[in-house]
Amino acid sequence: MTPTTTTDRQELRSHGPTLGRLVGDTDAFLEHWEHAPAVAEASADVARAFPLDRAFSLLGTPGLPVSCFRLLRDGAPVPQQEYSAARERPGPGREPFADGAALLRAYEDGATIIFEEVRLLVPEVAALASGLEEDLGFGIYCAAFLTPAGNSGARPHYDLASGLLCQIHGSKVWSVGDPSERWPATPCGDARPEFDPVLETVLRPGQTLYIPRGHPHAGAATDEPSLHLSFAIKPRTWRDVLQSYIRLGGTPEPLRELLPLDHAGRSPEELAAEAVDRLRAVLRSPAE
Incomplete structure (x- = not known):
């Protein structure tokens, strides 16, 4: 393991206000950087960037391209045709719209809704993502995950990017394991990695879960709807x-x-x- 240097810590103390809002104590967070999952305390204002009512209002916003959303049901992707609406004047390159009513029906049927373009749609989220990019020096991809009570989103998997998962509403049970290969370069694909948890937690509003790249993980909402923001740190090696x-x-x-x-x-x-x-x-x- 390559230790985080004093210079890294000094840089984040002096230039890392957004990271501090997401993880609280940046020194404690850096002890886990790139090698171990951790739970941290976020600032209260993070939850106000994308509250639950705003998430539901986006579902009903007319004219959003269907690619703004991705749905998972029992861990499997839901075909776009199930929640898309054709344009009045379709043509080459003219993407279908998202059907808000269909999105809500899918959600009520147990589907997790992933807001793929939340950074482009919500200025407050865009500000968080941009600030995190400035603090860390890496690109950030941001999405939001809305999971119905008692349901899971994605199947057990690992990601090629490390992630900061900020719980906004409800709670979610998470299990995170050690990677079979440190810092993998090959996507998980359809594989379902089996793992022994090294961290098990119920993530509650105001908390952030850090999952380093390559660490297998799985999550499920508890007895109420769960909404969290995911900030994926695009790796540059x-x-x-x-x-x-x-x-x-x-x-x-x-x-x-x-x-x-x-x-x-x-x-x-x-x-x-x-x-x-x-x-x-x-x-x-x-x-x-």
Whole structure:
């Protein structure tokens, strides 16, 4: 595990007001960064960014594209055709509208409604997401999850992005396990990972659950509707840095040279080590 540095903590103390609103004590939060789930206390104003009544009012807002929503029933996706309404003048590239009445029927039938474009639709949520981007230096994807009482949303799964889940209304039981592979690069897909929980909690309004990327998890609403905001931290890794350097900076001469004639008999690890040595030499040499 790579420890969080003092510099990281100082940066978040001086430039992290939004993160502090979501997790309270940023020092305590950083002890879990990238390696362990945690429950934190959020500021009271976070819940006011997207209260339950506003979520229901969005469902009935006319003219919203159907892609603003995604539905899950018993963990499986609900086809868009079940909650879309055709435009009066359909045509190529003209997306159907969301059918508010159909969305409510699906919800009453046990479907979880995911507000995919909540950042574009609710300025207060957009401000939180933008502030978090400024604090962390990573892109943020924001969605809201409205789950009927006694129902679950997604099946057990892991995500490729770490997430901050801020409970707005109701409560949700969460189980989070350790990853089978640390920081995976392959999506979970339709797999349902089995795991022994390392954290089990009932998340209540005003609390935030941090789930590092790759950690399997599952959640279910208790005896009342659950609404939470999810802030997914888009990962940018060292591999991304190297790929961007080569793609955007041009390929330096030492990396354009053909592999040696005996490369077929050498291991991938040996070839990678030599490639790293060549890249290191390029970075150390003065710019031409």
